[in-house]
Amino acid sequence: MDQDDTTHAPAKRDMVAGLDKGLQVIEAFDQERSRLTIAEVAERTGLTRAAARRYLLTLTALGYMRHENRQFTLTPKVLRLGQSYLHSARLPRIAQPLLYRLAYALGEAASVGVLDHDDLVCVAAVSAGQLISATLQPGTRVPAYCTANGRMLLASLPPDQAERFLARAMPEPITSHTIVDRARLAQEIARARERGYAVVDQELELGLRTIAVPVKNFRGDVVAAMNISVHAGRMSVEQMVERCLPALIKYQVELNALL
Numbered sequence: 001m002d003q004d005d006t007t008h009a010p011a012k013r014d015m016v017a018g019l020d021k022g023l024q025v026i027e028a029f030d031q032e033r034s035r036l037t038i039a040e041v042a043e044r045t046g047l048t049r050a051a052a053r054r055y056l057l058t059l060t061a062l063g064y065m066r067h068e069n070r071q072f073t074l075t076p077k078v079l080r081l082g083q084s085y086l087h088s089a090r091l092p093r094i095a096q097p098l099l100y101r102l103a104y105a106l107g108e109a110a111s112v113g114v115l116d117h118d119d120l121v122c123v124a125a126v127s128a129g130q131l132i133s134a135t136l137q138p139g140t141r142v143p144a145y146c147t148a149n150g151r152m153l154l155a156s157l158p159p160d161q162a163e164r165f166l167a168r169a170m171p172e173p174i175t176s177h178t179i180v181d182r183a184r185l186a187q188e189i190a191r192a193r194e195r196g197y198a199v200v201d202q203e204l205e206l207g208l209r210t211i212a213v214p215v216k217n218f219r220g221d222v223v224a225a226m227n228i229s230v231h232a233g234r235m236s237v238e239q240m241v242e243r244c245l246p247a248l249i250k251y252q253v254e255l256n257a258l259l
Contacts, residue, residue, distance in 0.1 A: 021047060025055045026064065026078060035071040079139075091224060092138065094258050095124040095215075102228070102251045103128035106244060109229040111136050112215065113149035118165060120150035123224070133208050136229055145171050145185060146178050146203035148212035149225035155192035156214050156222035162189060177202040197245060198225075199237060207232045211244050213252045217259040226252060 028044040029036060036044070042052035056072050059065040063077045095112040103110040103126040111125035122140045135142050144150025154162060166189075171180040179185050192198035198212045212227035228244040235243070 021045070021051070022055050022059065025052065025059065026074065026081075029074050035073050037071055041072070089123070091259070092124045095224070095226070095255060096126070098251050098255050098258075099124055099126040099226070102126075102226075102247060106228060106247055108244065109133070109136050110227065111149065111229070112224050112226045113147070113153070114224045115144060115150065115153040116141070118144055118169070120144040120147045120153065120225075122149075133205055133229060135204065142204060143171075143174070145169060146174055146200060148198045148200040148210035148227045151189060151192050151200060152198040152212040152214050152225040152227075153222065155189045155198060156225075174204060175202055175206050177206075179203060197248070199241065201237055202232055209235065209237060209240055211240055211248065213245075213248050215252060215259065216256045223259065226255065 024045045025041055025047075028041050033040070033044075038049055038053045038056060041047070041056060042049045045052065047055070056065060056067070060067050060072070064075055066073050066075050091112070091114070099110045099112060107128055109125070109127045111122050113120045113122045115121075119141045120143070122136065122138055125136045125138055127136065134140075142150070144154055154165060157165065166182055166186050169182060169185070171178065171182070171185060173180050179188060188198075196213065200210050200212075202208055204210075208229060209232050210227045210229045212225045214222045215224040215226050217223050226248065228240070228248055230240055230244070
């Protein structure tokens with residue numbers, strides 16, 4: 001295969017359908033559905049029950065699943081898949097030492113996240129001794145619409161992609177502060193695009209305030225977002241912008257230069 005062949009969507013004949021379906025089976029499990037039966041996996045993946053059974057038994061034999069009382073659960077071995085990315089990808093390796101300096105300079109938590117479909121995935125994080133949120137850990141996945149990193153990344157999308165996101169988005173009131181009205185959400189995304197930073201006040205978790213800026217590579221493409229998270233009881237939104245934004249911009253410039 002020529003090198004350029006990998007930059008475009010592969011032809012169907014080049015796809016390994018079994019790998020695709022096996023990964024779908026793993027992705028069928030989440031926080032709300034940690035235990036699933038064969039029938040439930042089949043329903044969530046669109047597979048037949050016979051096919052779902054084969055994939056589940058194969059994954060069990062490989063050590064990625066555990067089977068008990070007609071239900072299947074993931075095993076810790078699945079973490080190897082995520083760790084392979086965190087240990088090999090360039091962005092987490094470059095961002096981590098900068099986040100350490102940023103977090104300890106402010107005495108707050110800092111993280112870098114990337115957009116994966118409609119979710120924000122944390123790829124690097126430093127807490128600086130502040131236990132603010134369990135979501136500020138590498139590998140965590142949260143809705144993009146109610147996080148500062150996610151909203152900044154949505155604001156950085158081409159207009160047509162941002163419009164498609166808003167058209168399909170179904171925001172849920174995770175807290176009493178969560179913006180669920182699409183028109184207002186569109187305004188907040190537009191505001192982040194105009195300002196160059198996003199602020200989210202307790203929309204994901206009560207007591208959690210975050211501010212984020214985009215991270216760009218050498219071509220000027222936005223590839224991630226970087227944020228500072230503070231506890232609402234210790235810092236107002238105005239104080240967070242005044243104190244944290246200058247430091248964020250300083251390290252944003254430094255990280256951009258390395259990518």
